[in-house]
Amino acid sequence: MAEEQKAKAKAEQAKGKAKEAVGRAVGNERLEAEGRTEQAKGDARQAKEKTKDVFRH
Template sequence: MAFEDKVDNKAEEVGGKVKEGVGKATDDERLEGEGKADQSSSKLKQAGENIKDVFKS
């Protein structure tokens, strides 16, 4: 399960980067902000997964 969560988190991060890039390219501040928020959320989830991994070892 943890591996799947990590893949999902990475996909969310990449999607956020794409949204941010499209927002910058189209001068859409809302889309750019959503992309940054998606990336932040993903990084927070990844940190949580890493903490779980530490306690499993």
């Protein structure tokens, strides 16, 4: 389960980074902001999983 969540976090970060880049390229501030938000969600999910790992070991 933890590996699945880590993979989700990485995917969310990558998707957000791509959205942000596309938004920047086409001048769409909303898309750029959505990308940053998705990256932040991925970062938060990854931090949560790392914290869980610390307490498991």
